Amino acid sequence: MSNMLSTASRATKYEVTPFSRTQASNQAQTGKLLLTLPLGKRPPLRIIIDKRNLLANLLLAGLLMVLTGVSLATGSAATLSGPAMLGALLGHGSALDIFVVHELRLPRVVAGLVTGGAFALAGCLMQTVARNRLATPGIVGLDNGATAFAVASVVGTGISLAPPAMALTGAAVAAALTFGLTGSIGVRGYRFLVAGIGVGAVFGAITQLMLTRVSIDAANAAYPWTVGSLNARPAHAVSILSLALLPALLAAIRLTRSLTVMRLSDAVATSLGVSASRCRLMALSVAVILTGLAVAVAGPVGMVALIGPEFARQISTRNTVPVVGATLAGAIVMLAADLLGRVILAPIEVPVGIVTALIGSPLLLWILLNPNARTTP
Amino acid sequence: MASFINRHADSRVMRSLKACRWSGASPSPVVTWGLLMILLAAIALLSLLFGAGDVGPGRAWQALSDFDAAAMHDSEAHFVIGELRLPRLGIGLVVGIALGIAGALLQAVTRNPLAEPGLLGVSAGSAFAVTLAILWGADAATLRISVAQLGALGGCLCVLAAARLQGIGNDPVRLILAGAILSGLLHSLSSLILLFDQYTADEIRFWVVGSLAGRDATDLMPLAPSLALAALLTVILARPLAALALGEHVAIGLGHHPRVVRLLVIVVVALLVGGATAIAGPVTFVGLVVPFAARALAGPDIRRTLWFCLPLGPIVVVSADIVSRLVVPPSELPLGVITALIGAPVLIAVVRRRRLPML
Secondary structure, eight states, X not given: OTTHHHHHHHHHHHOSSOOOHHHHHHHHHTTEEXXXXXXXXXXXXXXXXXXXXXXXXXXXXXXXXXXXXXXXHOSSSXXXXXXXHHHHHHTOSOHHHHHIIIIIIHHHHHHHHHHHHHHHHHHHHHHHHHTOTTOOTTTTTHHHHHHHHHHHHHHTSSOOOOHHHHHHHHXXXXXXXXXHHTSSTTTSTTHHHHHHHHHHHHHHXXXXXXXXXXXXXXXXXXXXXXXXXXXTOOHHHXXXXXXXXXXXXXXXXXXXXXXXXXXXXXXXXXXXXXXXXXXXXXXXXHHHHHHHHHHHHHXXXXXXXXXXXXXXXXXXXXXXXXXXXXXXXXXHHHHHHXXXXXXXXXXXXXXXXXXXXXXXXXXXXXXXXXXXXXXXX | OHHHHHHHHHHHHHHHHHHHHHHOOOXXXXXXXXXXHHHHHHHHHHHHXXXXXXXXXXXXXXXXXXXXXXXXXXXXXXXXXXXXXXXXXXXXXXXXXXXXXXXXXXXHHHTOTTOOTTTTTXXXXXXXXXXXXXXXXXXXXHHHHHHHHHXXXXXXXXXXXXXXXXXXXXXXXXXXXXXXXXXXHHHHHHHHHHHTOHHHHHHHHHHHTOOOTTOOGXXXXXXXXXXXXXXXHXXXXXXXXXXXXXXXXXXXXXXXXXXXXXXHHHHHHHHHHXXXXXXXXXXXXXXXXXXXXXXXXXOSOHHHHHHHHHXXXXXXXXXXXXXXHHSSTTSOOOHHHHHHHHHHHHHHHHHHXXXXXXX
16 A cells, blocks of 8 residues: 555656556456556556555554554543443543543543554654664664653753654754764664664753752653653644644655665665665654654653564565554554553553563564564565 | 882883883873872862862861861861761772773673673663562662672673674674663663552662762672672683683683683673662763773773773762762762763764774
């Protein structure tokens, strides 16, 4: 599905060898679906859909819907049955149920959906551009940079910008530092990752510094940003992120073809007509924006950016970058981690950042230490 | 080298100072070492003079110059210096030496200029072990130290196992990455424990940030045996390590046993890092900065590097401690914050080099 639009635009541009019926049937046998849309006088629009990717994305979307339902239905206040939850969502049923679903759980679930999607999409883009599965925004120091700036705006150090704007600035500063200090990304192996760890350590220290300087009330207000939690998140930050996520996803789909080629090497990409530096810049900008805005909502839950794309790559084909799949999988991981954190130690709520770190770190170690694991996406 | 420095330091210093004045060459290592010791003494004095409280440098100097009389006239300054700043200085010295030496040893044994106990998860291992111990009801200082050292040993063994895996040991940067991930995992496990045990959280909150404040001199006593053992082992191991730096075959040919040496070094590192962590909390980046500077001053020989780590470690830790007291006067900053701010740029500088040196 992700390579659908880009292939369509190519087909209308060149029209070098129109598909014959036999070619089409060959394509169908190898798992491709050919759609032909008649466009009047102009040549018809042909769209190739990879069956497996389509199935994978449909599967992920279905899983996401089920998980959303379960998240809305379970909780410490009242556990609702499926129909009761649906009714409450649509405004029927007892006032308590409607209140619980609409006021308490729906904002939380929406926040989880958009932040999970944003983190995972950013992770997928950055991994592809860096040609390294470990290169997620969290490791490269973006999360810590965004957190430091968001905390600065909350504890009030004379800066009167809203947390989302500050977090965005922080992510951009951290990205500029990491990539500026190590030269270029995707060329010098693992080194920029360690430079990113250094940048992240500096910003983490700055966050600590600000938290120790302020009164206990301000420190408590800023605390959720430091561990990563979906509890009672600011509504305006969620709406800003939702507004940004859709164009970002469209831009990523538009970039899919270039990204697919970018996985090989700069030389191959250039010879196939993709401007490597332009593609890299666009993908990184989208990743930085998404990470900054998502941190402003949920704090540094960086491991979603590793788990989501990994999950999506496992179930889709190897020949494209699973942009849409990664977004869906990230939302799934975020919701599942949040649900787990709410349920597992029931009276206490484990922040989603800790749950994802506990799941993601062993995965990360396995990728790094297993000599047979592919380190390029 | 110790006796040599003690006996002949003065005449050698004068001669080489003269020599470098005439020839314009850089001073010999002995001179540099002496200068570092003088610098350390000056910094130690400064740490007694400056503080976050209202005993300023002038008052502190008066109390110091006539310490017994100050007990009568200015009992506040006497108390602040004798009971607060002096133990703190002592702990800073011990922590600095322990972390600096541990960093140098770990870097030598993994042959990796980036190996740092804090980055590789050794400190995180001992912090996690202490958290577990407090959760299960332990709070005696001696128990905490041995538990921290056991945790550090666990962390060290993980590092060594990772370094021996195919392809990781030859790539300094990947080993650091694995260590950083391990640290993150242990850190989130610790926070999970703190989350559902309020008592543990209160007990450990002041310890987990890494600080020299509020530590008692008596905390040092239970640490003494293990530190003495570590010192003895370091003296014994210095020569085999220097041989090991030439390659495993050369070391075997010279009559050393690389496996035994490696195992003993890991034990020493665990003793040092565990002890330092038990007393000051996890303080990162000291074990990176100190050997880095020591190698720049002393050259690649591990025996000289270790000598230079002796003054450099306390210099870094004590001066970071002074800064942590002076930045926000009424309150104090955690020491770990300052060392991270110093250490991270060094890490980036090392990584930026075109060729990473293998030790």
